[in-house]
Amino acid sequence: MFPEALHISIREPINDLVQSIVVNYGFVFKAISQVILKAILLFEWVLRGLPWWVVFAAFLVLTWASCRKPGMVAFVAVLLFAVGAFGLWDLTMQTLALMLISTVIAVVIGIPIGIWLAKSQLMRRVTLPLLDIMQTMPSFVYLIPAIMLFGLGKVPAVLATIIYAVPPLIRLTDLGIRQVDGEVVEAATAFGGSPRQILFGVELPLATPTIMAGLNQTIMMALSMVVVASMIGARGLGEQVLNGIQTLDVGKGLEAGIGIVILAIVLDRITQGFGQSAQKGRTNE
Amino acid sequence: MSEIEIRNVFKIFGADTRTALAMARDGADKSAILAKTGCSVGLNDVSLRIPPGRVFVIMGLSGSGKSTLVRHINRLIEPTSGEILVDGRNVLGLSAPELRDFRKSRVSMVFQSFGLMPHRSVLQNVIYGQRVRGLSRAEAEPIGMKWIETVGLTGYENKYPFQLSGGMKQRVGLARALAANTDIILMDEAFSALDPLIRGEMQDQLIQLEHDLAKTIVFITHDLDEALRIGAEIAILKDGKLVQVGTPHEILTSPANNYVARFVERRSLQGGEQHG
Numbered sequence: 001m002f003p004e005a006l007h008i009s010i011r012e013p014i015n016d017l018v019q020s021i022v023v024n025y026g027f028v029f030k031a032i033s034q035v036i037l038k039a040i041l042l043f044e045w046v047l048r049g050l051p052w053w054v055v056f057a058a059f060l061v062l063t064w065a066s067c068r069k070p071g072m073v074a075f076v077a078v079l080l081f082a083v084g085a086f087g088l089w090d091l092t093m094q095t096l097a098l099m100l101i102s103t104v105i106a107v108v109i110g111i112p113i114g115i116w117l118a119k120s121q122l123m124r125r126v127t128l129p130l131l132d133i134m135q136t137m138p139s140f141v142y143l144i145p146a147i148m149l150f151g152l153g154k155v156p157a158v159l160a161t162i163i164y165a166v167p168p169l170i171r172l173t174d175l176g177i178r179q180v181d182g183e184v185v186e187a188a189t190a191f192g193g194s195p196r197q198i199l200f201g202v203e204l205p206l207a208t209p210t211i212m213a214g215l216n217q218t219i220m221m222a223l224s225m226v227v228v229a230s231m232i233g234a235r236g237l238g239e240q241v242l243n244g245i246q247t248l249d250v251g252k253g254l255e256a257g258i259g260i261v262i263l264a265i266v267l268d269r270i271t272q273g274f275g276q277s278a279q280k281g282r283t284n285e
Numbered sequence: 286m287s288e289i290e291i292r293n294v295f296k297i298f299g300a301d302t303r304t305a306l307a308m309a310r311d312g313a314d315k316s317a318i319l320a321k322t323g324c325s326v327g328l329n330d331v332s333l334r335i336p337p338g339r340v341f342v343i344m345g346l347s348g349s350g351k352s353t354l355v356r357h358i359n360r361l362i363e364p365t366s367g368e369i370l371v372d373g374r375n376v377l378g379l380s381a382p383e384l385r386d387f388r389k390s391r392v393s394m395v396f397q398s399f400g401l402m403p404h405r406s407v408l409q410n411v412i413y414g415q416r417v418r419g420l421s422r423a424e425a426e427p428i429g430m431k432w433i434e435t436v437g438l439t440g441y442e443n444k445y446p447f448q449l450s451g452g453m454k455q456r457v458g459l460a461r462a463l464a465a466n467t468d469i470i471l472m473d474e475a476f477s478a479l480d481p482l483i484r485g486e487m488q489d490q491l492i493q494l495e496h497d498l499a500k501t502i503v504f505i506t507h508d509l510d511e512a513l514r515i516g517a518e519i520a521i522l523k524d525g526k527l528v529q530v531g532t533p534h535e536i537l538t539s540p541a542n543n544y545v546a547r548f549v550e551r552r553s554l555q556g557g558e559q560h561g
């Protein structure tokens with residue numbers, strides 16, 4: 001036995017800390033929670049409130065806009081139809097709403113941080129190891145701080161998803177900007193471009209394909225978090241899978257699992273399509 | 286008309302610039318400094334007066350510090366020590382907004398590897414300087430079209446850089462610098478990617494430009510024929526040091542040392558047909 005006298009417990013201090021944060025700054029978390037919840041409800045209201053064929057058509061239009069391949073549009077149509085046929089449409093829309101809101105917030109957080117990393121050596125040196133740690137930690141770990149501060153429900157599920165999914169977007173934004181040809185940036189500088197003009201007129205447009213690859217990875221990671229997030233109150237396909245596991249209803253779990261896979265494929269194709277069309281028009285291919 | 290003065294400029298690339306600078310001041314040469322401090326000497330005590338309204342040529346082998354030197358004039362590179370004056374005004378003393386104004390209105394540049402923006406069309410590249418200055422598209426485009434025509438790229442204005450050959454890209458870079466309408470133009474091996482015929486045409490145009498518009502042109506080349514043809518004065522660099530400054534005639538008739546003599550010699554060996 002390890003000697004009793006050498007035991008160290010961080011349990012009490014951590015609990016006290018969380019307690020005092022919640023007591024003293026509860027209003028901050030409540031406000032954040034309110035905003036995110038409103039956003040989730042709005043997304044759900046739109047996706048679940050619209051007739052299925054409107055959402056269906058919107059997906060097909062988006063697919064067409066991303067890659068302009070009729071074959072791909074037909075493929076996406078078949079997949080989405082399968083979702084409906086399995087009776088998973090409503091659950092899929094719930095999951096999609098959570099995904100979209102997580103992705104939007106991840107973009108709002110991730111791209112500015114990525115830009116900051118690209119611009120500041122110090123910031124990169126501090127942040128990159130942090131991102132390494134974040135990406136090697138099991139996704140369950142992210143549930144802990146989310147629950148501590150926000151309790152159970154959709155909001156902590158979204159926050160845990162964001163924390164888990166945002167690192168690739170930060171990394172690839174940073175990479176994309178640093179990869180921009182130095183002489184192009186130099187030329188823009190030499191003609192008197194301001195840092196803002198260079199960022200928005202040169203660096204971000206040229207980094208777009210890389211940033212889109214990061215966005216694609218972020219969406220995929222967010223989807224992989226769906227089942228885990230349902231353990232703390234995210235509804236939708238993840239909850240269905242969890243139910244299937246808990247009641248040993250393998251068929252039910254598998255159906256919902258297929259729904260998740262289909263969502264993943266569709267979102268992957270669409271974001272990759274946009275990434276590739278951003279690449280075109282500036283390279284030989 | 287703008288006069289450029291470069292005073293005792295040192296540029297050291299690397300971490301321990303202080304030791305390296307002290308060594309350079311004591312007269313140590315580039316390889317000794319590199320061996321001792323790991324720093325690369327870009328420029329070593331360069332002082333130059335570039336007269337207004339002429340073509341001033343900078344020559345030297347690859348790695349001799351030509352690109353580094355011209356980048357000091359628009360402060361794309363900060364010197365480790367020394368001063369740069371344009372019309373008597375200290376460029377190093379400019380604040381960030383003043384420096385941007387200086388770059389917008391006084392000095393433009395043609396880059397060795399073009400530096401074109403791949404996501405903008407030829408025309409949008411050419412009018413970049415004017416757009417940054419705040420001109421609307423409608424105001425800037427006629428100016429751009431005029432310079433596209435001058436460099437012989439009419440019909441390509443809506444193409445993208447990846448659709449052009451190296452020589453065409455170089456002409457886009459040239460048009461961009463000319464369209465900015467500054468009185469100083471820095472040209473870093475601006476003609477090196479052109480084939481001989483177009484190169485000759487461009488040289489003629491440059492001489493014309495100098496006559497018509499009285500621009501101060503700082504022109505980098507490692508081709509002595511080109512230097513002799515267009516340069517009113519020629520400066521020769523070696524390992525970051527200025528070796529000789531003089532008129533083409535002086536360079537040809539009294540080379541300062543072996544290094545310069547070799548440039549001249551190689552030319553006469555090649556047949557060295559005499560240009561204008």
Ligand SMILES: Nc1ncnc2c1ncn2[C@@H]1O[C@H](COP(=O)(O)OP(=O)(O)O)[C@@H](O)[C@H]1O
Pocket residue numbers: 298299325326327345346347348349350351352353354
């Ligand atoms: N950013 C840099 N970092 C380190 N060394 C550099 C850098 N830029 C130039 N140098 C060094 O400075 C010297 C001069 O380079 P450069 O001005 O590009 O020469 P040139 O244009 O005459 O070929 C070279 O030895 C080069 O290695």
Ligand SMILES: [Mg+2]
Pocket residue numbers: 351352353397473
């Ligand atoms: Mg060079």
